[in-house]
Amino acid sequence: MDVQQNISLKSFNTFGIDVKARRFVDITSFNELKDVIRSEKLFFILGGGSNLLLTKDIDELVIHLNTKGIDIVQETSNNIFIKVQAGENWHEFVLWCIENNYGGVENLSLIPGNIGTAPIQNIGAYGVELKDSMHSLEALEIDTLNTKTFTNKNCEFGYRNSVFKNELRRKFIITSVTFKLTKNTHKLNSSYGAIQSELDKGNIINPTIKDISNAVIAIRQSKLPDPKEIGNSGSFFKNPIISTTDFKNLQKTYPDAPHYIVSKNEIKVPAGWLVEQCGFKGKRFGDAGVHKKQALVLVNHGQATGEEIWNLAQKIQKTVLEKFEIQLDAEVNII
Numbered sequence: 001m002d003v004q005q006n007i008s009l010k011s012f013n014t015f016g017i018d019v020k021a022r023r024f025v026d027i028t029s030f031n032e033l034k035d036v037i038r039s040e041k042l043f044f045i046l047g048g049g050s051n052l053l054l055t056k057d058i059d060e061l062v063i064h065l066n067t068k069g070i071d072i073v074q075e076t077s078n079n080i081f082i083k084v085q086a087g088e089n090w091h092e093f094v095l096w097c098i099e100n101n102y103g104g105v106e107n108l109s110l111i112p113g114n115i116g117t118a119p120i121q122n123i124g125a126y127g128v129e130l131k132d133s134m135h136s137l138e139a140l141e142i143d144t145l146n147t148k149t150f151t152n153k154n155c156e157f158g159y160r161n162s163v164f165k166n167e168l169r170r171k172f173i174i175t176s177v178t179f180k181l182t183k184n185t186h187k188l189n190s191s192y193g194a195i196q197s198e199l200d201k202g203n204i205i206n207p208t209i210k211d212i213s214n215a216v217i218a219i220r221q222s223k224l225p226d227p228k229e230i231g232n233s234g235s236f237f238k239n240p241i242i243s244t245t246d247f248k249n250l251q252k253t254y255p256d257a258p259h260y261i262v263s264k265n266e267i268k269v270p271a272g273w274l275v276e277q278c279g280f281k282g283k284r285f286g287d288a289g290v291h292k293k294q295a296l297v298l299v300n301h302g303q304a305t306g307e308e309i310w311n312l313a314q315k316i317q318k319t320v321l322e323k324f325e326i327q328l329d330a331e332v333n334i335i
């Protein structure tokens, strides 16, 4: 195992923040991971770095989890069970599924990050979440070095949430995820957002999973900034869920407030709309800014520090709270 010293993490986080790891190790096998955890008490697990805001140098050993492998473990007449190692790239896995005509993850095309991180916040987009196709996962318990299998139910998935963000936060390292995908009869989901109009544009009447994936990719590319061009971590805040009563009060002042009904008593309000209403869209404070097309995305125009971006995020939270009495929570992990 090659432990490197004083490594810049700039190319390891999509915000492009230039902080250093005092010690850094690239891990490519489960046994290496176990060995390193056995000997190190303080460490930080790094996946694709697409859900992080690094505000300072990291003193703990940075473990870059880079384990690879995609294996078919079981097949039935219409389902296939595929076990994927934590260090595989999410989008490359989605493309592999589409190439092989395995359905279930096509709406989650082009989400950055790694397989092992995807269950932590139950990644989701365009009406589909990871939980809809995840069968189970394996995770290494940090204290005991035992491997535990979690069923989909055990993961306690919610909106951008799971047990790994709550009771089991920092207690387990997810080492592989097994998906249950469809082989022939796919359950397509084209009802969300602009997918249908994107399909209409191409006169596609009977879409395949590849058509859905292409539509999602086209929409995402037109809306979201590419981290290769401008540093960002996708949606910075979660969409807040408020009570129906609070939403009715909000509608008195903002009758056109966009919203999604979550349940009889809960309404989800787009965080980007709240940020935009507070006048932050496209604003820039030094090199820290809010994207000009998507107010939910904070960006690094070049040399912003993590602290500058975090200061801007807190300023937005405070303004939204004062104006709407709604607390915005960060979706991104602040380190």
Ligand SMILES: Cc1cc2nc3c(=O)[nH]c(=O)nc-3n(C[C@H](O)[C@H](O)[C@H](O)COP(=O)(O)OP(=O)(O)OC[C@H]3O[C@@H](n4cnc5c(N)ncnc54)[C@H](O)[C@@H]3O)c2cc1C
Pocket: 014, 044, 045, 046, 047, 048, 049, 050, 051, 052, 065, 086, 111, 112, 113, 114, 115, 116, 117, 118, 120, 121, 122, 123, 124, 125, 172, 173, 174, 175, 224, 225, 226, 227, 232, 233, 234, 235, 333
């Ligand atoms: C342009 C852009 C668009 C995005 N769009 C979406 C979207 O549509 N939907 C969505 O849900 N998300 C979206 N995201 C967020 C991001 O892609 C996901 O949260 C992704 O799952 C993060 O994976 P990662 O490997 O990059 O995590 P990292 O940023 O490397 O890590 C995130 C956290 O998880 C911990 N961690 C990493 N790997 C493991 C592991 N194996 N076990 C335990 N802990 C671990 C890390 O210590 C860290 O605290 C977007 C991000 C960007 C930059």
